Amino acid sequence: xxxxxxxxxxxxxxxxxxxxxxxxxxxxxxxxxxxxxxxxxxxxxxxxxxxxxxxxxxxxxxxxxxxxxxxxxxxxxxxxxxxxxxxxxxxxxxxx
Amino acid sequence: xxxxxxxxxxxxxxxxxxxxxxxxxxxxxxxxxxxxxxxxxxxxxxxxxxxxxxxxxxxxxxxxxxxxxxxxxxxxxxxxxxxxxxxxxxxxxxxxxxxxxxxxxxxxxxxxxxxxxxxxxxxxxxxxxxxxxxxxxxxxxxxxxxxxxxxxxxxxxxxxxxxxxxxxxxxxxxxxxxxxxxxxxxxxxxxxxxxxxxxxxxxxxxxxxxxxxxxxxxxxxxxxxxxxxxxxxxxxxxxxxxxxxxxxxxxxxxxxxxxxxxxxxxxxxxxxxxxxxxxxxxxxxxxxxxxxxxxxxxxxxxxxxxxxxxxxxxxxxxxxxxxxxxxxxxxxxxxxxxxxxxxxxxxxxxxxxxxxxxxxxxxxxxxxxxxxxxxxxxxxxxxxxxxxxxxxxxxxxxxxxxxxxxxxxxxxxxxxxxxxxxxxxxxxxxxxxxxxxxxxxxxxxxxxxxxxxxxx
Numbered sequence: 279x280x281x282x283x284x285x286x287x288x289x290x291x292x293x294x295x296x297x298x299x300x301x302x303x304x305x306x307x308x309x310x311x312x313x314x315x316x317x318x319x320x321x322x323x324x325x326x327x328x329x330x331x332x333x334x335x336x337x338x339x340x341x342x343x344x345x346x347x348x349x350x351x352x353x354x355x356x357x358x359x360x361x362x363x364x365x366x367x368x369x370x371x372x373x374x
Numbered sequence: 375x376x377x378x379x380x381x382x383x384x385x386x387x388x389x390x391x392x393x394x395x396x397x398x399x400x401x402x403x404x405x406x407x408x409x410x411x412x413x414x415x416x417x418x419x420x421x422x423x424x425x426x427x428x429x430x431x432x433x434x435x436x437x438x439x440x441x442x443x444x445x446x447x448x449x450x451x452x453x454x455x456x457x458x459x460x461x462x463x464x465x466x467x468x469x470x471x472x473x474x475x476x477x478x479x480x481x482x483x484x485x486x487x488x489x490x491x492x493x494x495x496x497x498x499x500x501x502x503x504x505x506x507x508x509x510x511x512x513x514x515x516x517x518x519x520x521x522x523x524x525x526x527x528x529x530x531x532x533x534x535x536x537x538x539x540x541x542x543x544x545x546x547x548x549x550x551x552x553x554x555x556x557x558x559x560x561x562x563x564x565x566x567x568x569x570x571x572x573x574x575x576x577x578x579x580x581x582x583x584x585x586x587x588x589x590x591x592x593x594x595x596x597x598x599x600x601x602x603x604x605x606x607x608x609x610x611x612x613x614x615x616x617x618x619x620x621x622x623x624x625x626x627x628x629x630x631x632x633x634x635x636x637x638x639x640x641x642x643x644x645x646x647x648x649x650x651x652x653x654x655x656x657x658x659x660x661x662x663x664x665x666x667x668x669x670x671x672x673x674x675x676x677x678x679x680x681x682x683x684x685x686x687x688x689x690x691x692x693x694x695x696x697x698x699x700x701x702x703x704x705x706x707x708x709x710x711x712x713x714x715x716x717x718x719x720x721x722x723x724x725x726x727x728x729x730x731x732x733x734x735x736x737x738x739x740x741x742x743x744x745x746x747x748x749x750x751x752x753x754x755x756x757x758x759x760x761x762x763x764x765x766x767x768x769x770x771x772x773x774x775x776x777x778x779x780x781x782x783x784x785x786x787x788x789x790x791x792x793x794x795x796x797x798x799x800x801x802x803x804x805x806x807x808x809x810x811x812x813x814x815x816x817x818x819x820x821x822x823x824x825x826x827x828x829x830x
Contacts, residue, residue, distance in 0.1 A: 285599055285607070292595075292608045295391055296615035303398045305711050305736055308624065308718035313460050314397045314407055315616050316587050318390050320414060320463075321609040322470040322594045323437075324383075324421045325601050329477040330436070331427030337553070338477050339429060343436050345473025350440030352467035353418070357411050358448030359459055364403045366725035 310367075313360040320353030375423060382420035383605035389413030390609045394616065400731050417605050440466075453726045454683050457715045458514035461583045464590055465507025471500030471593035476560060478600055482550045489600045491546045496596030498542055498563050503589040505567030510579050510586070513571075514715065522572040528637065531569045538562035570636070578635045580716030581624050585632070588617025627711035629774040659810035661819065664786050665826030671748035673704045675740065677777055678724065680714050681754020681790065685816030688727035691753060694824050695729070701827075707733055708740040708750075708777050710758035741778050750782035752803075754789075754816050760801045771799055785809040788819045 303311055326349040330342030393410030396402040418437075422430070444463065451459045475497030484490040512518040524530075541559040545551045574582055591613030598606025625632050659667075668674050676695060682688060695705045707729060713720035721734060735743075744750060752759055759779040762769045779785055780803050787804060789811060803809055812819055 288604065288607055289595070289611055292611035293615040296394075296612035296617075297619055299391065299395050299398060299612070300616040300619050303623075304400070305627065305717050306709070306721040306731060306734065307398060307400060307403060308620065309456065309460075309714075309716055309722055310403060310718065311394075311397055312584055312587060312617070312620055312716070313456070314394060314410065315591070315613045315620070316460055316464045316467070317407070317414075318394060318410055318609050319467050319587075319591045319594045319613045321386070321390070321417060321606050322467050322474070322590075322597070323414075324417050325474045325594070325597050325603055325606050326470045327418070327421045327433055327437075328424055328427070328601055328603070329474045330429050330433050331424060332481070333429060333477055335480070338480050339432065341473050341476045341480070342429070343432050345470045345477065346433055346436035347440035348466040348473065349470035350437045351444040352463050352470060353414055353444075354441040355444030355448045355459070355463035355466070357407065357414070358445055359451065359456060359463070360397075360407045361404075361411075362448070363453075363456065363722050363725075364397070364407055366722065367400050367403060367731050368725070368728070 310360060310363045313356065313363060317353065317356030317360050320349065320356050323349030323353045325349070375425065379420050379423060380604065382416050383603065386413035386417035386605045387608040389416070390605075391612060394612065453723055454715075455515070456722065457580055457583060457719065458511045461507045461510040461514065461579075461586070464583065464587050465504045465511065468500040468503030468507060468586065468590040468593055471590065471597050472497050472504055472560065472563075474597045474601070475500065476556065478597075479545065479551050479556050480553060484600075487546070492596045493600045494542045494546050494559075496593045496600070497560065498538060499589050499596070500593035501560055501563035502567035502570065503586040503593060505564040506571040507567075507583065507586045507590075509568050509571035510583050513574075513576055514579055527569075527573060531566065534562055534566045534569060538566055574635065578628075578630070580719075581621060581628065581630070581632070581635050583716070584617060584621040584624055585636075588614050588621055591615075591617050624717050627717050627775075629771075656804050656811045657809065659786065659812050661812065661814075661822040662826050664810070664812050665823050666830065667784060667786070668698060668703065668749050668751065668823070669701055669827050669830050671698075671703055673706075673743075673747045674698055674749045674751060675706050675708050675744065675747045675779075675782065677708045677710075677750060677752045677755050677759060677779055678713065678720060679710075679753065679755025679758065680720070681756070682816045683714060683720070683723045683754070685754065685790075687753065687816035687820050688723055688729075690817055690820035690824065692724070692727045692729050694820050694827070695733075697824060697827050705733070706735055706740065706743070708735050708737070708779075710737055710755065710777055711775070713755060713758060737775055737777060744778045744781040747782040748784060750779045750785045752779055752785065752787045753820075756789075756801055757799065759803055760799060761806075762799060762802045765802075769799055779803060780806055780808070783808065786812050788812045788814065788816055790815060 326345035333339045333342040393406045396406030595610030
C-alpha cells in the first residue's frame with residue numbers, strides 16, 4: 279500500500295514527467311501522441327481486473343465485468359490505432 | 375510474490391514513460407508504442423497473480439470480449455475516422471475507472487477516509503469523461519448532427535454538477551455508502567458529461583477529446599491510489615499532465631481558449647458581421663492550363679485540407695507531386711495546425727498515402743517560402759488560407775494564424791463548389807488577382823492534372 283506523502287511525491291513527479299515528455303512535440307505528432315497517451319491510461323484494465331477479482335456480490339461482479347471489458351477495450355483499441363498511425367510515418371530517405 | 379508484482383508494475387511504468395518519450399519524435403515513434411505495449415502486457419499478465427482474487431473466468435471472458443471488439447474495430451477504422459475512435463477508446467478508459475470506483479464504494483471497505491475521497495473524485499471525473507467521450511464520438515461520427523442548445527443551459531448544467539457534488543460529499547463521509555446513493559451519484563455524473571458536451575460544435579471536438587483524455591488519466595491515477603497500484607498512479611498522472619499540455623497546444627493552434635471552447639457554442643456567436651459584399655469576381659481555370667502552370671514551375675507548394683481527405687484524393691495528390699518532382703519541380707506540402715479533424719490528423723492522412731514526413735512542413739517553417747513559390751495548390755482547404763484572418767479585425771477568424779498562400783505568385787484553388795468554409799466566412803483569397811479557381815471533386819481534379827502533365 280502506498281500512503282500519505284509517498285503517494286503525493288509520486289503524483290508530483292509523474293505530473294512533471296508527463297509535462298516534460300510532451301513539451302516541444304512537433305504538430306505532426308499531436309494526433310498519434312494523443313492516441314498513444316490514450317493507450318497508456320489503458321492501464322486502468324489492471325485496476326478493473328483487481329476490482330472484479332475482489333467482487334463478492336452479483337452487482338459488484340456485473341459492474342466489475344463491465345469495467346474489465348471497458349478497460350480491455352481502452353488498452354487494445356488504443357494500441358491498435360496508435361500502431362496503425364505510427365506505422366505510416368516514413369522518411370523519404372527510407373531510414374527509420 | 376508481492377515484490378514480483380510490484381517489480382513488474384515498476385517495469386511497466388518505466389516502459390510507458392520511455393515509450394511516450396520515443397513517441398514524441400517521428401523517427402522513433404514507431405518503437406515507442408511497441409515499448410509501451412510491452413509494458414501493458416507485462417502489467418496485465420502479472421495482475422492475474424494478485425493475491426486473494428477470484429472470478430478468473432469472468433475476468434478472462436471480459437478481456438476477450440473487450441479486447442476482441444476493440445482489436446476488430448481498431449483494425450477496420452478508416453484513417454479519416456481516427457478522431458472519433460480515439461474518443462470512444464478514451465471513454466472506455468474513463469468508464470473503467472468509474473466502474474472500479476463503483477465496486478470499491480459498494481464494497482465499502484476503505485483503509486482510510488483519504489482513499490474514499492479519492493475514489494469518489496475519480497468516479498466523478500471518470501464518469502464525465504466516459505459519457506462526454508461517447509457524445510463526442512456520436513457527433514464526429516455524424517450520428518448527432520446539431521449542437522444542442524437551450525436557454526438557461528449553463529445554469530441547468532451547473533445544477534446537475536452541483537447535485538453530483540453534494541451526493542459525492544455525502545458518499546465521502548458515509549461509513550457504508552448506500553447503493554441507492556451511489557446509483558444516483560453515477561447517474562448525475564454521467565448526465566453531466568452528456569450535457570456538457572452536447573452544445574460543443576464538431577470543429578472544437580478534438581480539443582474536448584484531448585481534455586477528456588487528460589481527465590481519464592487523472593481518474594485512473596486516483597483509482598490507482600485507492601487500489602494501491604503504482605503503475606496506475608504513474609501512468610494516469612503522466613497522461614493527465616501530458617494530456618493537459620496537449621489540450622492547451624491544440625486550443626492554441628486553433629486560436630481558441632479552452633474556456634471559450636467549453637462554454638460557447640461555435641458558430642452561434644460568429645455572426646456574419648460587416649462582411650464586405652462584393653470583393654470582385656472569382657476567375658476560373660481549367661485542368662489543362664493548371665497542369666501547364668505547375669509543370670513548368672520551379673517550386674510548387676501543395677496545401678491540403680480536410681476536403682481533400684473527404685474526397686479520398688491524397689493518393690492521387692501524392693502521385694501528382696511525384697510526377698512534378700520527376701520533371702524537376704520542387705514540391706512541398708504545407709500543413710496548417712488544424713488541417714483535418716484534429717491537429718496532426720492531416721499528417722496521418724498524408725502518411726497513409728505514402729508521403730514522407732520530411733516533405734511536409736508546418737506553418738512556421740513554410741510561411742516565408744510562399745513568396746518564392748510559383749504555384750500554391752490549395753486542395754480542400756478554406757478558412758486556414760483566408761487572408762481575412764490577417765487583415766479584417768471584424769472577422770470571426772481574425773487573429774488565427776494562417777498559411778500565407780496569397781503571397782505565392784500563382785494560387786490554384788481546387789474546390790467542389792462556390793460555398794464558404796466551415797466558419798461561414800467568405801474567403802478573400804478566391805477573389806485575389808493571382809488566384810484561379812479549379813472546380814471539381816478533389817480526386818477527379820487530381821487525376822485530370824496527372825493525365826495532363828503526362829501528355830506534356
